[in-house]
Structure formats: structure tokens, C-alpha cells
Amino acid sequence: MSNEEKNLHELAGRIYDLDEEVYRELGSSLGRVFNGKKEDCIEETFRMMHERNQAYILRNELALISNMARTIQDRAVRHRIMVKYDEILKEVTELPTSFIKGDILDQKMAKLNMLNLQSRFSKNDHLIICIGRTYGCGGSEIGFTLADTLKINYYDVEIFDEVLKRLEAEKDYVHDKGGYPYKEGEDHQSRYLSTVPAFAPTPKSTIKEKLREFSRYHGLPKKDAIFFNQSDLICDMAKKEDFVVMGRCADAILTNNRIPHISIFITAPLEQRVRRIMEVRGYENEKEAKRLLTKLDKDHVKYYKFYTGRNWGKARNYDLCINSASYGIQGSVDLIMRMLKKDGDGKEGSEENGKK
Known part of the structure; x- marks a missing residue:
């Protein structure tokens, strides 16, 4: 060795x-x-x-x-x-x-970026940052790095899965993969880039299974029941801690419950996203990668619209929209930190558990 x-x-x-x-x-x-x-x-x-x-x-x-x-x-x-x-x-x-x-930075576009935003939180509010993103734009990496910079918790679909599982929110746990479907490969690892759409038909159940699910979910489809379960968890967390949350329609959920938060949408040009998933995820066929990203975007539009009535990715629904190709991963984090008027040594950035 x-x-x-x-x-x-x-x-x-x-x-x-x-x-x-x-x-x-x-x-x-x-x-x-x-x-x-x-x-x-x-x-x-x-x-x-x-x-x-x-x-x-x-x-x-x-x-x-x-x-x-x-x-x-x-x-x-x-x-x-x-x-x-x-x-x-x-x-x-x-x-x-x-x-x-495998950054998303485009040096030419980076020269054009600018900042003109302000923080909205009072001393009594928890810092909650909701991030929506297109696949391949580096959004998850930006969210994780932002949370670590602020020293607050980070939640995405996989971590929500783990939290719900560990809290035994449901006896027979059901995975909700939202607008970014997963696929189990030959090595038995669950991964993104599945060709199965988020709204693909579920496998047929027996009458006994259907009756059990009807009773357990009070007549709601599994996907709806899990969505409402996650919604309750997000609202409960918002009363107790500061955090960054990826997707999960968290921005609309918190808005409907009148909970202060910052809503951010991160994307990048399709060509940049294709290049990144080919580099980071090992995709070899450019046309297939492009088709996949286009399909995932459509699935996410459908998922978000179905549960929120809003238009996913439309600037009017967010406090800040970032083209990560203009800033890169760390640059995007720095931009958000400037918006918060924190420098990593501020209150949220201390090691004291992110408490205010």
C-alpha cells in the first residue's frame, strides 16, 4: 500500500x-x-x-x-x-x-456578476435557507458548503430519508425521491441519473396491500402522505434550528406556514451542466446527458407545480436566483454570505450549533 x-x-x-x-x-x-x-x-x-x-x-x-x-x-x-x-x-x-x-465556474460570466440584496431576518427568527436547483449546476455542493460555512445543519432528500427513518416517522418506510429520481446500479448503490421519471407509475399492489396503505395513509397516495410528513418535519425543524434545505418544496411550505426564510434558486446554462455531469458523474454520451437533464427539469417542474401550484425556477418565486456558472461553487457561497451580511465569523458562523 x-x-x-x-x-x-x-x-x-x-x-x-x-x-x-x-x-x-x-x-x-x-x-x-x-x-x-x-x-x-x-x-x-x-x-x-x-x-x-x-x-x-x-x-x-x-x-x-x-x-x-x-x-x-x-x-x-x-x-x-x-x-x-x-x-x-x-x-x-x-x-x-x-x-x-469539478466547478461550474465560467470565467467570462464571472466578470459580470453583481450583488444587490439584503437579509430579512430578525434576531428572533431562525436562519432557514431554501435552495432549489437544476441538476448538474453544483447546487447541492453550494448548499452543503454554505451550511458548513454558517455552521448550521444541511438537509437534502437523502438526509431527510435518514432523519425520517431514524425517527420512525412511518413504520414501513417509503422513499420519496422527488423530482430527482434514483436508480440502484449493479453495485447496489443508489444514484441519481435514473431514466425513471418522478411520476412513473408505481408497481401494482395487491388488494390487501392497497387496503393496508389506505388505512395507514388515511386514504392518501403514498407520495402525498410522505410529502405532508416531510412538510410537518420541515415546519417543526424551523421552530428549533437554523438550516439549509435542498428542494422538498420547502420554500412554498414555509411560505404557506408564514415562517420566515430565504429562498434561492441555482441553475446554470444547459451546456455547462452537461459538461459537469459528464465530468463528475462519468457520463460519456453528451446527447444522452443532455436528454437526461432536460427530462429531469421537466419532472421537477411537474413535481413542484403539483404540490405548490407555483412555477419552478421562475425568478418571481425566489429571493435570489444564481447562475452558478458566473460564480462557481465557492463564489456562489460567498455571494449568499454577502447577502446575509455574514462573513463566516458572525453569529450564524460560530461553532455554537448555529443558535441565535
């Missing part, structure tokens, strides 16, 4: 140990991120560090660890663990296969 591989193995071990330490400090019923044998978990993390198209999984695992770490009540312990987390995150983001690599 080379020195580089030894260093990555050591880093994977530190990530496992950090998760173990957070769980030990919390004694939480929410469980751990890594539940298998230590050697197997470290080996899987080591493998993900080598594969670019697995970087988003590692990103979400780190987000889950940091989200739970910020709930530790002892300030000294929380600070100590978050220092370890920051060190690990820095090393992970510096890897060639990091989720932060």
Missing part, C-alpha cells in the same frame, strides 16, 4: 472514529452513520474517496455526522468534536475526487 493510500485509510478511520465519538457523546436513539463492522465501513469510505461519482455519498455522511454533533449540549465537547470535523472536512475537500471539485 502506497503512502497516499495509507493516508486515505487513516482519514477514513478518523471519519469512522468521529461518528463513533459523536454517538457516544449523544447516546442518541437516532443511531450512527456507520452501522457495519469498522473494517468494512473504513474500506467502503476509502473506496468512495477514490471514486468521483461516489463523492456526494461521502458528503452526506459528513453532513449527518456534523448535524448530530451540533446537538451535543456540552459546549466544550461540541467545540472539540467540531474542530476535529473541520480538520477532516478540509482534508476531504482537498482530495482530487472531492465533491467540491
Whole structure:
């Protein structure tokens, strides 16, 4: 094993140990991120560090660890663990296969960007940032980096899945993949880029299964029941914590419940998005990649319209629309931070669990 591989193995071990330490400090019923044998978990993390198209999984695992770490009540312990987390995150983001690599920046457009926005939150409001994005624009990476900069929690569809599962929100858990459908590959890893539309017909159920689901969901279709379940969770979280949430129609949900928030939409030119998913996700056929992105956009328009009555991606529905090709991932984060008039050392940016 080379020195580089030894260093990555050591880093994977530190990530496992950090998760173990957070769980030990919390004694939480929410469980751990890594539940298998230590050697197997470290080996899987080591493998993900080598594969670019697995970087988003590692990103979400780190987000889950940091989200739970910020709930530790002892300030000294929380600070100590978050220092370890920051060190690990820095090393992970510096890897060639990091989720932060493969930027969307267009240097020509970057020269034209400008800022003219203001924050809207009072001291008594939690900082909630809702981000909608087109696939391939780097929106998830921007959301995660923004949350980490502010030292607040980050939630996307996969993390919502985990939160709901761990809270046992439903006895027989059902996955909701929204406008970005997933697909299980030959390696049994769930991934984006499925060719199955978000509104694809569900497999036929037996009469017994239908009756059980009708009773359990009070007559609602599973997808609707899960949407309302997530809506309740988002509103409940908004009363307790600061966070960044990706998609989930969170902007419309919070608006309908009169909960202050900032709504951001991130996109980039189709050509830039195609280039990025070919680079980051390993897509080889440009025409297929373009067709996929066009289809995912249509699916997301349909999903958002169905549950909110709004038009997804229309500027009038958002506080800020960002062309990530004009700023890149870090530049987009910096832009949002300037809008918030925080510099990473401000109140939301402290290590004190993002509390106001």
C-alpha cells in the first residue's frame, strides 16, 4: 500500500472514529452513520474517496455526522468534536475526487456578476435557507458548503430519508425521491441519473396491500402522505434550528406556514451542466446527458407545480436566483454570505450549533 493510500485509510478511520465519538457523546436513539463492522465501513469510505461519482455519498455522511454533533449540549465537547470535523472536512475537500471539485465556474460570466440584496431576518427568527436547483449546476455542493460555512445543519432528500427513518416517522418506510429520481446500479448503490421519471407509475399492489396503505395513509397516495410528513418535519425543524434545505418544496411550505426564510434558486446554462455531469458523474454520451437533464427539469417542474401550484425556477418565486456558472461553487457561497451580511465569523458562523 502506497503512502497516499495509507493516508486515505487513516482519514477514513478518523471519519469512522468521529461518528463513533459523536454517538457516544449523544447516546442518541437516532443511531450512527456507520452501522457495519469498522473494517468494512473504513474500506467502503476509502473506496468512495477514490471514486468521483461516489463523492456526494461521502458528503452526506459528513453532513449527518456534523448535524448530530451540533446537538451535543456540552459546549466544550461540541467545540472539540467540531474542530476535529473541520480538520477532516478540509482534508476531504482537498482530495482530487472531492465533491467540491469539478466547478461550474465560467470565467467570462464571472466578470459580470453583481450583488444587490439584503437579509430579512430578525434576531428572533431562525436562519432557514431554501435552495432549489437544476441538476448538474453544483447546487447541492453550494448548499452543503454554505451550511458548513454558517455552521448550521444541511438537509437534502437523502438526509431527510435518514432523519425520517431514524425517527420512525412511518413504520414501513417509503422513499420519496422527488423530482430527482434514483436508480440502484449493479453495485447496489443508489444514484441519481435514473431514466425513471418522478411520476412513473408505481408497481401494482395487491388488494390487501392497497387496503393496508389506505388505512395507514388515511386514504392518501403514498407520495402525498410522505410529502405532508416531510412538510410537518420541515415546519417543526424551523421552530428549533437554523438550516439549509435542498428542494422538498420547502420554500412554498414555509411560505404557506408564514415562517420566515430565504429562498434561492441555482441553475446554470444547459451546456455547462452537461459538461459537469459528464465530468463528475462519468457520463460519456453528451446527447444522452443532455436528454437526461432536460427530462429531469421537466419532472421537477411537474413535481413542484403539483404540490405548490407555483412555477419552478421562475425568478418571481425566489429571493435570489444564481447562475452558478458566473460564480462557481465557492463564489456562489460567498455571494449568499454577502447577502446575509455574514462573513463566516458572525453569529450564524460560530461553532455554537448555529443558535441565535
